[in-house]
Amino acid sequence: MRTFETPLYPYERSPDHDAPAPARHPVVVVGAGPAGLAAAIDLARRDIPVVLLDENDRVSHGSRAICFAKRALEIFDRLGCGDEIVDHGVTWSRGKVFFRDRRIYEFDLLAEEGHRRPAFINLQQYRLEELLVRRLRDLQSEGRPVELRGGSRVTKVEPAADSVLLTVDTPEGPYRLEAEWVVACDGAGSTVRRELGLEFAGRVFEDHFLIADVVMKADFPTERWFWFDPPFNPGQSALLHKQPEGLWRIDLQLGPGVDREEEQRPENVVPRLRQMLGDDIEFEIEWISVYTFQCARIDRFRHGRVLFAGDAAHQVSPFGARGANSGLQDVDNLVWKLERVLRGGSPDSLLDSYDAERVPAADENILNSTRSTDFISPKSETSRLFRDTVLNLAETQPMARPLVNSGRLSLPHVYLDSPLQSPDTDGLPARTRPGSPAVDAPIGDGWLLARLGDHFQLLALGNCAAETGCAGVPAGIRREAPASGSSAALGIDVPDDEPGLEVVRLPAGRHPLLDERYLGDAPGALYLLRPDQHVAARFTDYDPERIASAFRRASAQETDDP
Amino acid sequence: MTRLRTEPNIFDSDGFFQELLDLHRDCSKDESDALNISLILLLANHIGDREVLREAMKAAACVSLRSEREP
Ligand SMILES: Cc1cc2nc3c(=O)[nH]c(=O)nc-3n(C[C@H](O)[C@H](O)[C@H](O)COP(=O)(O)OP(=O)(O)OC[C@H]3O[C@@H](n4cnc5c(N)ncnc54)[C@H](O)[C@@H]3O)c2cc1C
Numbered sequence: 177m178r179t180f181e182t183p184l185y186p187y188e189r190s191p192d193h194d195a196p197a198p199a200r201h202p203v204v205v206v207g208a209g210p211a212g213l214a215a216a217i218d219l220a221r222r223d224i225p226v227v228l229l230d231e232n233d234r235v236s237h238g239s240r241a242i243c244f245a246k247r248a249l250e251i252f253d254r255l256g257c258g259d260e261i262v263d264h265g266v267t268w269s270r271g272k273v274f275f276r277d278r279r280i281y282e283f284d285l286l287a288e289e290g291h292r293r294p295a296f297i298n299l300q301q302y303r304l305e306e307l308l309v310r311r312l313r314d315l316q317s318e319g320r321p322v323e324l325r326g327g328s329r330v331t332k333v334e335p336a337a338d339s340v341l342l343t344v345d346t347p348e349g350p351y352r353l354e355a356e357w358v359v360a361c362d363g364a365g366s367t368v369r370r371e372l373g374l375e376f377a378g379r380v381f382e383d384h385f386l387i388a389d390v391v392m393k394a395d396f397p398t399e400r401w402f403w404f405d406p407p408f409n410p411g412q413s414a415l416l417h418k419q420p421e422g423l424w425r426i427d428l429q430l431g432p433g434v435d436r437e438e439e440q441r442p443e444n445v446v447p448r449l450r451q452m453l454g455d456d457i458e459f460e461i462e463w464i465s466v467y468t469f470q471c472a473r474i475d476r477f478r479h480g481r482v483l484f485a486g487d488a489a490h491q492v493s494p495f496g497a498r499g500a501n502s503g504l505q506d507v508d509n510l511v512w513k514l515e516r517v518l519r520g521g522s523p524d525s526l527l528d529s530y531d532a533e534r535v536p537a538a539d540e541n542i543l544n545s546t547r548s549t550d551f552i553s554p555k556s557e558t559s560r561l562f563r564d565t566v567l568n569l570a571e572t573q574p575m576a577r578p579l580v581n582s583g584r585l586s587l588p589h590v591y592l593d594s595p596l597q598s599p600d601t602d603g604l605p606a607r608t609r610p611g612s613p614a615v616d617a618p619i620g621d622g623w624l625l626a627r628l629g630d631h632f633q634l635l636a637l638g639n640c641a642a643e644t645g646c647a648g649v650p651a652g653i654r655r656e657a658p659a660s661g662s663s664a665a666l667g668i669d670v671p672d673d674e675p676g677l678e679v680v681r682l683p684a685g686r687h688p689l690l691d692e693r694y695l696g697d698a699p700g701a702l703y704l705l706r707p708d709q710h711v712a713a714r715f716t717d718y719d720p721e722r723i724a725s726a727f728r729r730a731s732a733q734e735t736d737d738p
Numbered sequence: 739m740t741r742l743r744t745e746p747n748i749f750d751s752d753g754f755f756q757e758l759l760d761l762h763r764d765c766s767k768d769e770s771d772a773l774n775i776s777l778i779l780l781l782a783n784h785i786g787d788r789e790v791l792r793e794a795m796k797a798a799a800c801v802s803l804r805s806e807r808e809p
Contacts, residue, residue, distance in 0.1 A: 561768075565775040575783040 178462075180302040183233040184309050187327025193351040201227050202518055204342060204355035206330050206368055209236060210301065211486030211503035212361030213308035217255050218511040220315045220322035221630075224518055227353070228312075229344060233326030235305035239389045239463045242298045242417060242425055243497035247588040247613060248504045249293040254630050254709070257311040258293070261304060265297030266420045271400035273570070273580060277407050280571040285585075290689040291616045292623040295585060298419050301500065330362065333371035333482070340481050357514060358482045361503070366488035372479055378472025379546070381493065382432035383553055386439055386466050388449065390424050393458035402582040404552075404567055408451035413552050415582070416452070423462065426452070427494075429553065436466045469493050471542045471549075478531045483510055490538035495548035495583035498541040505588060506534050512630065512707035516731060526732035529596050537589035544584050551581035588613045591710060598704075598713035598726040605696040614709045617690040619682060624690060627680060630707045632727060634677045638684035638691065638700030640718060677704075677727065706730055742793035 185208075192199040203219055205212045208230035219226040244265065252258040269285045287295045309324070316322055331350065332343035342353045360368035369376060401416040403409070412429035419425055426449060430439055438444065445464055453459065473490035477483060486503030510530050516522040554560035569576035591597060591611035600609050608615055614635075617624045628635070684691055684700065695701055704713040704726050713726035728734035748754050762770045782791055 561771055562775055565772050566779065568772070569776055569779060573780070576779060579779070 179300075179306060180235050180237050183326070184235060184306065185230070185324045185326035186233045187347050188325070189346070189348055190323075190325055190328075190351070192353060193346070193348070195351075198341060198352040198354040200339065200354040201225060201356070203227070203357045203359060203514065204229065204340075204353060205359040205361055206342075207360070207362035207366075207486075207488065208232075208305075208309075208324060209361060209363055209486060209503070210241070210304060210308065210500045211488075211507055212359070213305060213312060214251065214255060214504050215359050215361060215485065215507040215511060216322055216324070217257075217308065217312055217315065218507060219514070220312070220320040221255065222511070222515045223321060224515055225321035226323070227355075228322065228324045229328040229330060229342075230324070230326055231329035235302040235309070238302075238465055239300065239387055239425065241301040241304075241494075241497065241500040242419055243296050243501075243586075244299060244304065245296045245497065245501050245586040246291065246293045247586075248501045249297065250613070250616065250625055250709070251504050251508045253293070253625065254508075255311065257307055260307050260310070261299065262293065262297055264303055264307065264420060265299035266398065266418055267294045267297050268398045268400060268418055270397070271402070273567075273582070274401065274403040274406060275564075275567040275571070276405050278571070280567060281577060283577070290618050292618075292625065293616070296497070298417060298425075300419055300423070303420070304500075330367055333358070333368050335372075335480050335482065338481075356481065356518070359507075359510065359514075360482055360484045360488045361486045361507075362488050364487040364491045366484070368482060369474060369484065369488055372482065374474045374479065376472045376474055376491075378470055378491070378542070380470040380472075381468065381549060381553075383549075384430040384432070384434045384436070384439070384466050384468050385494075386428045386430055386445070386464065388426045388428070388445055388461055389419065389463040390426060390449065390459040390461050391422050392424055392453075393460070396424070396457065403452075404563075404582075406452070408448055413582070414452060424459075430466070431553075434466075439466055440464050467494075471546050473535070473538045473542065476531050477506070477534055477538075478527055483514075483527065483530060485510060485534075489534070490542065492541050492545040493549045494545075495552060496541075496545045496586055497583065498545050498586045501586040502537060502541050505537065506530075508708045509534055515707075522731045522733060529594060529732060533589075533591045533594050533596075536591075536593065540589050541586075548581050548583045596706070596712060596730045596732065598722075598729055601701075601715050603696070603698050603716060604701055604714055605693060608694050608703070608711055608714070610711050610713055612711050614703075614705055614711060615693045617687060617693050619687045619690055624682075625709065628705060628709055629678070630709070632677060632707060632712075632730070633705045634679045634723065635694070635703040635705055636679050636681045636700075637703070638695050638698065640700035640702050640716075641681040641683040677723070704730065741787070741790050742797060744797070 202224055203226045205215045205226060205228045208228050212228055216226050216228040249258055249262060252261050272282050273280050312322060312324060327347050329345045330342050331345045334341040339354045339356050340358045342355060343350055344353055360366060362368055398418045403414040405411060406414055409428055412431055415427040417425040442461060471492055474484060477489045485506035487499060492498045513526045513530055517524045517526055551563055554563045566576050566579045570580050594611055597610040614625060614628060619627060682690060698716050702715045702718060703711055704723060706712050712730035715722060725734060762773060765773060785791060
């Protein structure tokens, strides 16, 4: 039996089923795809009781996402399963681009040094989900309050005054649940979205794509190959991508109006693959499917007590690998906010910032993946001519290569216009400006991001590392206990007897890449970091009142201009 | 403030114009189109400045699209 056919969380009757009145839970997450699993793990780590429902009882069926970008890997590190995921994945950096019958150029994505994680890994989505389920089980066995209910399909969603009523259908009939907050991660065909009557507006693309996962019987280079208008698929595109376990992903554009059944027949697929790979390569097909896509989103991701994340909130084309990657960033953004609201540390308006930050992120992803799609399948004669000319030029002129767009690397969104963020301070490097995710850097024999926790922190660098007294940070900043497995366990110096914001001190001169990325030419700086490791504010001198104000702003306790 | 140079800037403009047309002499329509696009892309890359490029696109659209649409 293949991985994705194995029941991982078989249906079991829940005691809630027999409760006289709907059982009330702080958070119910609907859908155990990458987004829902990550949400449940993050909530459980924060000791927020969470029920995760999925209509199915196993990982994503067949072959879907394969490419997970650095930011997603950093989120997995924070969730405590980065190593397992990266160890299972493969990395590659070399690629070839073909146009018609010619190889037009090769590239090597030389990743920037000084990061714990590579720019991306390739890993089958079902493998990723399996590892996330494993992480969730580990948390469960540590006694964390998380439950994964398989065979539990949400069929009805009824918002009430201070909760949401969910009807859950099971093999033994339906029951009802009451949730203070619902995180809807039920995918592109979201039932929750439909139940709330929300429009999913955007652009539907006519093209069909065929994916085939094949096992190569012989050595084959670990490279990404992309063909525009190849002889074996005239007028269309093709992609060959490495996966772990000797698997290769082949993605063939089929064009509009095709007969899905016909196209998926091995007798139609095999000759094409033979033409693509060459006659002397032996291979075996593991999986074939045909997909289409749209680029769409709902207008707002927060609807009262229902928060949408992942494909349920937005869908993009697969080019650029932004689907699962952005769903994970949604969750990264949402969960700490939900925790603060549930614990009473912030008003529920903090959750409006989820919307304000992740909607522009979705738009950026939709824009990028739409551009790639338009380059791959030009929509007019003129755009085809431009595209083909770019490809011809690229063979001899390096200047044209950046214009070749077969999918751009998924990069995290910078929350530039976020209501949570304070105005920037001049004289510090642009890449770590407020709104940016903290950039990793080596510190001694460890990594910056591993030293950071998942609660509010002050990073004190350069000459600011010495002068900041933790006790000096004014009252009004409630210090949150770090979740176990985060900073405290990693040996950061957190004085327990001092109130205020936790300070991570890293004096200048010891970590050149850290200084370069966070200080530039400044002698010292203080960075206020959010629990999702995004920069909320930064300063070049120590002013407790401004730090406190930035903190109140970043936690939605102060909304006027500081 | 516009940064696109619109005052004459090419020495021996007749020579340049002839060279440009000579390039297209034996071309089919499709070849000419591709040639023009290559030229645009090479020159645009040389200029590099997005503001100048945007102004050039605007100026070109202003002239060419008006004459196309108002015969
Ligand atoms: C060919 C292809 C290649 C792709 N490549 C990439 C890539 O390389 N990188 C990338 O980042 N993304 C990629 N994607 C996109 C990626 O697969 C999706 O974005 C991702 O799966 C979305 O995750 P999700 O958790 O939001 O939703 P899903 O993975 O769709 O999960 C939704 C879950 O909700 C459950 N569910 C649905 N309805 C209900 C209900 N009513 N009640 C209870 N449970 C329900 C489902 O069983 C499912 O488990 C690709 C997609 C395709 C098709």
